[in-house]
Amino acid sequence: MDTLKLIANDPWLEKHADVITSRYESARSKEFELTQGGSLRDFASGYFYYGLHRTNEGWVIRDWAPNATAIYLIGDCNGWKKDEAYRFASVGNGNWELLLSFDQLAHEDLYAFNIEWDGGSGTRIPAWVKRAVQDDETKIFSAQVWSPEQTYEWKNPDFNRGKEAPLIYESHVGMAGEEERVHTYNEFRENVLPRIKAAGYNTVQLMAIPEHPYYGSFGYHVSSFFAPSSRFGTPDELKALIDEAHGLGLAVIIDLVHSHAVKNENEGLGKYDGTRYQFFHSGPKGEHPAWDSYCFNYGKNEVLHFLLSNIRYWLEEFKFDGFRYDGVTSMLYFDHGLGKAFTGYDDYYNANVDIEATTYFYLANKLMHEINPNSLSIAEEMSGLPGLASPLADGGLGFDYRMAMGVPDYWIKLIKEVADEDWDVGQIFYELTSKRLDERVVSYAESHDQALVGDKTIIFRLIDKEMYFSMRKDQPNMTVDRGIALHKIIRLATASSAGGAYLNFMGNEFGHPEWIDFPREGNDWSFKHARRLWSIADNPELRFHWLADFDQEMMQWIKRERLLEIPEVFWRFDNKTDQILAFSRGEFLVVFNFNPINSYTGYGIPMDASKWKVLFDTDEERFGGQGRIDKGMTYYTRPAAGISSQHYLNLYLPARTAVVFKKEAFRRIR
Numbered sequence: 001m002d003t004l005k006l007i008a009n010d011p012w013l014e015k016h017a018d019v020i021t022s023r024y025e026s027a028r029s030k031e032f033e034l035t036q037g038g039s040l041r042d043f044a045s046g047y048f049y050y051g052l053h054r055t056n057e058g059w060v061i062r063d064w065a066p067n068a069t070a071i072y073l074i075g076d077c078n079g080w081k082k083d084e085a086y087r088f089a090s091v092g093n094g095n096w097e098l099l100l101s102f103d104q105l106a107h108e109d110l111y112a113f114n115i116e117w118d119g120g121s122g123t124r125i126p127a128w129v130k131r132a133v134q135d136d137e138t139k140i141f142s143a144q145v146w147s148p149e150q151t152y153e154w155k156n157p158d159f160n161r162g163k164e165a166p167l168i169y170e171s172h173v174g175m176a177g178e179e180e181r182v183h184t185y186n187e188f189r190e191n192v193l194p195r196i197k198a199a200g201y202n203t204v205q206l207m208a209i210p211e212h213p214y215y216g217s218f219g220y221h222v223s224s225f226f227a228p229s230s231r232f233g234t235p236d237e238l239k240a241l242i243d244e245a246h247g248l249g250l251a252v253i254i255d256l257v258h259s260h261a262v263k264n265e266n267e268g269l270g271k272y273d274g275t276r277y278q279f280f281h282s283g284p285k286g287e288h289p290a291w292d293s294y295c296f297n298y299g300k301n302e303v304l305h306f307l308l309s310n311i312r313y314w315l316e317e318f319k320f321d322g323f324r325y326d327g328v329t330s331m332l333y334f335d336h337g338l339g340k341a342f343t344g345y346d347d348y349y350n351a352n353v354d355i356e357a358t359t360y361f362y363l364a365n366k367l368m369h370e371i372n373p374n375s376l377s378i379a380e381e382m383s384g385l386p387g388l389a390s391p392l393a394d395g396g397l398g399f400d401y402r403m404a405m406g407v408p409d410y411w412i413k414l415i416k417e418v419a420d421e422d423w424d425v426g427q428i429f430y431e432l433t434s435k436r437l438d439e440r441v442v443s444y445a446e447s448h449d450q451a452l453v454g455d456k457t458i459i460f461r462l463i464d465k466e467m468y469f470s471m472r473k474d475q476p477n478m479t480v481d482r483g484i485a486l487h488k489i490i491r492l493a494t495a496s497s498a499g500g501a502y503l504n505f506m507g508n509e510f511g512h513p514e515w516i517d518f519p520r521e522g523n524d525w526s527f528k529h530a531r532r533l534w535s536i537a538d539n540p541e542l543r544f545h546w547l548a549d550f551d552q553e554m555m556q557w558i559k560r561e562r563l564l565e566i567p568e569v570f571w572r573f574d575n576k577t578d579q580i581l582a583f584s585r586g587e588f589l590v591v592f593n594f595n596p597i598n599s600y601t602g603y604g605i606p607m608d609a610s611k612w613k614v615l616f617d618t619d620e621e622r623f624g625g626q627g628r629i630d631k632g633m634t635y636y637t638r639p640a641a642g643i644s645s646q647h648y649l650n651l652y653l654p655a656r657t658a659v660v661f662k663k664e665a666f667r668r669i670r
Contacts, residue, residue, distance in 0.1 A: 004395030006387045009438055013386060016349040020387070024395050026355055027362035034301060040367040046309035047226060047317075051128035052105075054147045059100040063126055064302065065273035066094030068115050074123070075111025075142070077104055082114055094302075107149075110142040117274030125224060125267045127279075127306070132211050132223070132267065133230045141213065141223070141267035144230075152236045154319065159246035161203070161321050161374050165564035166251070166401070167555055168503040169201040170447055172208055173232045173241075174215065175516070176506065178534060180527035182215070185233040189241040192506070193248060195534070199509065199548075200555030203251045203376070205324055207448065209238070210257065213267050216518035218448070219255060220326060221262035221293060223269070225310050228318070235318075242319055251321035253376050254314065258307050258364075259327030260293040270294060279303055288330065290338055298331075298356040307360070308367055315371050322368065322376030325399070329383050331357040342383045358397060365398030376400055378442055378501075389439040396438075401501050404441040407432060411445055411490055415461045420482075420596040425581035426574045428594075432497045433569050440500030445490050448505045451516045453529065459487050459511035459547075467513045471536075471543050482596070484543060485625070485656040487511060488550050488618040489592060492658050495554055496590050497569050497583060502558070510537040510548035546624030553616050553623070557660065563588065573605050580605075580653065587663040588615075593653040599628075604648035607637050611666035612649060617659040628654045635661070 007013045007020060034043050052061045065071060071088040074080045085104075088096040105111075110133070113124045125132050131146040176192050177183035196204055208219025211227040219229070228238045245252045261279070263270045269279050280286040280294040288295055297303050314320045329337040333352050342348070361379075368375045379388055379399040390396025410431045414423060435441050451457045460467060462483030470477035491509075495502045513536075517529035537548045558564060563585060572582040572589065579594040582605050589612060591605060612635040619625030629652065637647035651659070 005393070006390050006395035006438070009394075010386065010436075012345055016345060019349040020395055023355055023358050024362075027359040030304075030359050031363060031366070034304065034363075039370060040308065040363060041312060041370050043305070044308035044312040044367055046305050047128060047130075047313045051126060051130060051226070052143075052145065057099075058102050059105050061088070061098045061100070061126075062091075063088070063096050063113065063128065064094050065096060065115055065278070067117050067273040067275045067278065068094075068096065069118060070116040071096045071098075072114040072116075073098055073100075073111055074114050076109045077106075077111065080112075105145055107145055107147045109145040111145065112142055115273060120274055122271070122274070123266050124272055127269055127272060128226055129224050130226050131230060131235060132227045134213075141211075146235060148236065152239045154239070155243050156246040157319070159251075159319070159321075161251035161376070163374065163565075164202055165562065166203040166376060166442070166501040166503075167201045167559055167564075168203045168205050168253075168442065168501065169196045169199070170205045170207065170503055170505040171196075172218070172448070172506070173206060174208065175518075175530045176532055178531055180531060182231050182527075183531075185237040185241045188232075189237075189244045191534075193241070193245055193250065197248045197250060199552050200559050201504070202249065202559060203253060203321075204245055205503070206252065206254045209254045213262060213264055216520050217262075218518070220257055221260075221291075222257045223262050223264055223267045225261075225306075226313055239318060246319070251376065253322040253324060253378070254320055255326050256311070256314070256323035257326045258296065258310070258360075259325075259331045260288050260291055260295050263292065263294055279306070285334070288336060290336070291330075295330075298354070298360040304360065304363065308363060311364055311367055312371060315368065315375060321372070321374075322378070322400075324378040324380060324403075325361075325364075326380050328361075328379040328381040328388075331360070332381070332383065332385060337383050340383075345386070348383070348385050361397040361399070362392060366392055369398070378403065380405070382406075386436065387438075389436075389441070394438070401440050401442045403503075404435065404443045404499060406434075407443055407494060408446050408450055411458065411494075412450065412461070415458065415486075420486075420594070421579075423579060423594050424576055425579050425592065425594055426576055428493065429497070429571055429574060429581055429583060432493060433499070433571075435499045441498075442501040442503050443494055443498035444503040445494045446505065446508055447503060448516065451505060451508065451512075453515045453517035456515065457508060457512070458490060459483060459508075460514065462486055463511075471513075472541060473543060474541075480543065482656070484511075484546065485618065487547055488623065489594065489656065489658045491551065492554055492590065492618065492660070493581075493592060495558060496563065496585065496588075496660070498564050500564055500567075502564065504551070507532045507534075507537075509551035510544045512536075512544075543624055546622070550618065550623040557615065561586070561588070572607065578603075589649075589661040589663070590658060591651060591653065591661070592658045593655060595655050597655055599652070599654040601652050602650045603653050604650050607647055607649045609639075609647045609666065610637050610649070611635070611664045612661040613664055615660045615662050617657060619654055619657040619659075625657070626654070628652070629657070629659060634664070636666075 072082045073086040088098045129143045131144045174182040211224035262268045379402045387396035389399040389402045392398040519525040566586040581592040614631045621627040639645045
């Protein structure tokens with residue numbers, strides 16, 4: 001075959017060409033094996049067959065449990081006892097089927113499976129269940145019949161996110177309100193979606209949607225892969241949330257956890273049919289040493305059928321617009337990338353890479369874009385595997401974006417370890433823009449990871465205890481002033497230089513205080529830190545709204561001008577001693593003075609002959625600044641000597657301030 005474009009674009013990959021080509025051919029071979037020349041979409045149709053379905057004749061329930069010797073449906077319908085009338089029949093290839101009349105099951109009935117195998121038996125929530133609910137007192141999960149008389153009617157069935165660069169508002173439905181409790185899909189739809197729209201974001205990322213037994217897992221220990229979490233409401237209420245978002249022009253994606261599964265047996269897939277190896281690898285390969293969870297066997301066609309069907313289910317049944325794939329690094333490497341520093345290309349092309357996982361990603365991304373060409377596929381991946389977010393046809397794995405996980409790590413390290421006056425502006429620009437030319441990334445200053453208990457958000461690192469005492473406007477405080485100034489500058493630098501997309505976790509845009517901590521034994525099951533205090537951002541007497549207002553101005557600018565769809569970010573100038581940095585993107589110039597003390601008058605930024613106007617700056621009084629920059633001025637470059645010599649844009653640059661300029665039409669006089 002011809003040389004793959006991934007290799008042709010990067011000479012350093014030539015020595016690994018055979019491995020890259022072999023992985024690509026393995027994925028294509030597996031695709032043909034599964035589809036026999038048909039479509040992946042048709043292959044990924046398991047949820048139409050398995051699980052509970054209402055037909056014209058009655059109910060039909062099917063399951064795959066190859067090690068089972070018998071399966072019974074138990075529940076409200078039969079007093080939770082084994083009954084021959086509710087015994088499944090084996091129909092071959094490890095599949096089981098039960099036919100029931102309409103009067104044997106009803107909408108909202110609770111049920112489960114009793115699965116028997118040689119030497120044992122167990123109660124199980126069906127693997128393909130579409131709704132599971134938890135008893136408030138016993139905390140036991142049950143499957144629930146969900147078949148309302150009126151099916152949900154979509155108001156915006158044809159929504160298409162198009163090619164707009166994602167501006168992502170990472171969210172958690174349960175903690176999205178102020179009260180100390182779990183909040184709902186309806187509350188998020190009514191109260192939070194309008195905030196996201198007004199703030200200028202165009203994509204909502206929902207965490208913890210597939211059902212998970214432990215609320216504090218943030219949704220990363222999934223038990224029922226086809227069931228939206230009932231903690232937040234019904235499937236129809238989730239559909240209404242997505243529908244409303246689409247009506248507002250907002251795309252909606254979810255965290256998809258196909259990297260591992262919770263070990264729980266009654267409500268999860270652990271030892272589902274009495275074996276460890278039905279869905280997962282047996283032995284140590286099947287257990288994640290850091291996450292206490294089971295690892296899927298991507299070499300099994302039945303597992304691929306389950307996971308790919310799960311992708312199609314969320315895209316088609318709930319009209320989600322894509323996924324942020326969790327734990328991609330863990331999936332790619334047999335050692336899960338734990339404690340490993342990826343320092344050279346050899347680390348990506350050795351026996352540590354799981355070819356079955358690279359094949360899975362090829363299939364998953366091809367399926368997604370077969371169903372919806374504009375769907376979003378984002379990889380949470382930290383090893384830097386070349387080609388991860390390159391097109392499949394080029395030899396890549398087909399993700400649209402990878403998370404720029406080094407950027408928030410860099411900001412935190414800088415704030416923790418380096419004094420303000422020693423920040424290296426050239427290094428800052430490098431860290432913000434360093435990526436492969438053939439890939440797009442989701443840039444972010446902080447996500448939910450930086451807000452979890454045991455860590456600190458950027459604003460908390462900058463202000464710390466003063467957060468509790470000095471956030472009122474009538475309480476002057478230099479520590480708070482510094483924190484607010486740097487919070488705005490850090491976000492502007494990250495967002496305006498982003499490599500294709502930008503992300504923020506809900507509340508971080510206005511400096512939400514403290515940390516995230518879900519109810520657990522260690523905090524007496526408190527919800528105090530599992531909520532969002534929107535009222536402090538709305539309170540005109542507090543400083544938080546300054547940060548929210550600035551973020552809104554910044555995001556509206558990026559969205560209006562489609563800034564992140566301009567691929568090139570050009571370095572214009574930096575001075576390490578003065579701590580001045582300038583870069584341009586399209587017709588916009590962003591100039592930073594990171595210096596904590598020195599303001600500069602008439603500071604020359606080398607430019608071509610041009611004319612500029614200030615759009616906004618971090619020092620405006622409406623954003624908590626001192627209003628030192630004259631927004632009414634028009635700035636012209638001036639030559640150093642004759643008209644043909646180097647031109648300079650001479651600016652007033654106050655300390656700890658950033659300014660966004662827009663280029664205006666300019667006629668050069670000769």
